[in-house]
Amino acid sequence: MWRQWIPFWRPGLSPHGGDVDLLFAGLLIASALVLALLFFLLVLFCTRYRAGNRTDRDHRVKKSWHWEVGWTAASSVCFLGLFVWGASVYFQIYRTPADEHDVFVVAKQWMWKTQHPGGQSEIDALHIPVRRPVRLVMASQDVIHSFFIPALRLKHDVVPGRYQDLEIEVDKPGHYHLFCAEYCGTDHSGMIGEIVAMEPADFSNWLTQQAPSSPLASEGGQLFRELGCSGCHGGGGTIRAPPLEGLYGKPVPLSDGTTVIADDKYIRDSILMPRSQVVASYQPLMPSFAGKVSEDQLLRLVIYIKSLAGHPS
């Protein structure tokens, strides 16, 4: 935003972090002014008009509504300004992330498990390159958690049963707190970790050193066959199911006449609740896999299907 024009303003640690700080400063200044005015009047009236003090109490203003109309209008205008400001930054923070470096986050009582597309997984830590947007796809295995990085002024609940997308970006290398902010049971306060922001070169080094067992996509492909998905979607089967190659990111016409974009949420929902969104001209034959696949497995399936995006069907 326009904060770079303000003298002495420290840039935030992230593109939006600075905007939030500025908003905070604005709120602080506005409320400091209101408080100063209020306390000034309180002290003034309390000393001037204390009982026994001989001041002029005549000519009390004849009660008119001008005052109320005045301060109602003044506070409304002020509030409206703050509302618009806060909302515009919010929309930037939570704008739908573009396709970037994806990291998958699974929250469970009481740890954060993060996985890079290459298969590198970490517990209670997340390594990311600096100055590059990273897209988190977050899911919870059990209760509601909340992914909170105070340094980035960023937080998002991780609600079981759905994916939450969040884009993060850090400008300076370093270690930052990762907290769970939504109360999640016994060890809630132990559900903390750190975000390690590294120079891109260091980051690629780190990634290769982690020597994953196998990339998530290929693990997903293996699951795809083990769970029997390939029986129908793999072509050559007897049941007619939509092919998944080239599906990711494309609009899908549904049998109720609407269209959805095949994103992570759509794929996840199709695995767990196949009957809620039936692809046009197919029969609702697919069984639900709810309860049969864990969050970790779901993620691998989604990533696998995503990896098929490049292969036109």
Place this chain on the structure above:
Amino acid sequence: MSDKNYLTTDYTLRSWFLTTDHKRIAILYFASLIFFFFIGGAAATAIRIELATPQADLVSSDVYNRLFTMHGIIMVWFFLIPSIPNTLGNFVVPLMIGARDLAFPRLNLMSWYIFMLGGCITLFAILAGGVDTGWTFYTPFSTLYSNSYVIVAAAGVFIAGFSSILTGLNFIVTIHRLRAPGLTWYRLPLFLWSLYATSVILVLATPVLAITLLLMATERFFGVGIFDPRIGGDPLLFQHLFWFYSHPAVYIMILPGMGVINELVSCFSRKEVFGYKFVAWCSVAIAAVGFLVWGHHMFVSGQSLVASLVFSFMSFIVAVPSAIKVFNWTATLHKGSIHFDAPMLYALAFIGLFTIGGLTGLFLACLAFDVHATDTYFVVAHFHYIMVGGMVTAYFGGLHYWWPKITGRLYSEYWARTAAVLIFFGFNLTFFPQFILGAEGMPRRYHVYPPEFQVWNVLSSGGAAILAVAYLMPLFYLGYSAFHGRRAPANPWNAPGLEWQTSSPPPEFNFASQPVVTRAPYQYNEHFQAEPQNA
């Protein structure tokens, strides 16, 4: 007339526990609430001692979770919501409108029994092993993962809810039907406007809580998928339902306090409340718009961005009438003749603390900042400024103001003022540091925390020690006054309200003869040049 009053008509226990006199029922509530306040306060003390160091040295994490849950549940449902309406309201509503009693005296007694039943069940849940869900009972944690006494505690809250509904109904009917001749709506004291608005919320919102808790119990007992996604439910549905009740409920917790402040500010500046009609309708506006802002508790939950936008906007709107009230109270002081008796000190403290609480509420209504601040100590500080700095302070102010009426005795002005000042300082020292903690990112409901947060936590715990002492003081000097205080005249403050027109303490049926009202409230200027006698 005999000199018997409501306290001396009969001394048997039976006459207390089967009474239908609103004044005696107020005293029953009063005793119960002191009890609950101290249980909740003991939990707060334990929490603050634990948080003085970053490690877990006093209690284990499970105990800590049970402590803050118990603190929250007791304070919200068994202290704050019933506090002013059921004690001060019960006592003064009929007196203020010149009636002999509430519209349904037996229902009033029944409400107390229901309240106590709910309270006992909740206490049982605490003693039997405690609850660890937080007072918000968020699902699916509360329905499938917590292995504590969730259902029992929820049952207690559920039952207490009926008491709220009945009390609300009773107030509404009373204010409609039993006003003395000449007491038109615009002659009603503002305290009654605020209690009326509160009652409407109680009646409309509490059933939603009851249903929510029932649904929660159903899922926990029978595994019916309502809130847990694994069995086909939606966790956010719970939050919508819960806050649809609980947000209006926070206005239940503050509107009566605002009502009390009107009485105090005008009495001790010997002036009519500035802009009576505005203030009256502001209560109604707050109650109405308060139903439309629940989603501001869910800005980071993954609800749609457009929903967040609407809820944020409504939250700014609901702040306007509160702002108007603050300005009106301040304007009331202008050209008044201000007396700094203890109730007035509480009222002034209220205005300051409530304003800070309200302004920080705007911070949280402001979408992008809320993303950072929600679920941190910033929120804890904010709601304590409203609920404790606001409502509890107003409660203490109202208690001191009507104390001579309730007991027929005067208390020590010196100790009362000292306590008021101590509460103010202790409170700020306890809760102001929590704003800073929250802004720096310390999440709430944390039992251990990173060491860099310790300085502010130590300050906060130190403040809590002062506050604890200050909250205990009234117990002693008011307790002393109840038995040994100087006798109070009928109207120690020289206030024009109807409740002061009868003797202190009032006789069993309040007024010797039916009072008739011929003027607007708060006519200190024309008719009551006299100063308070207690000063």
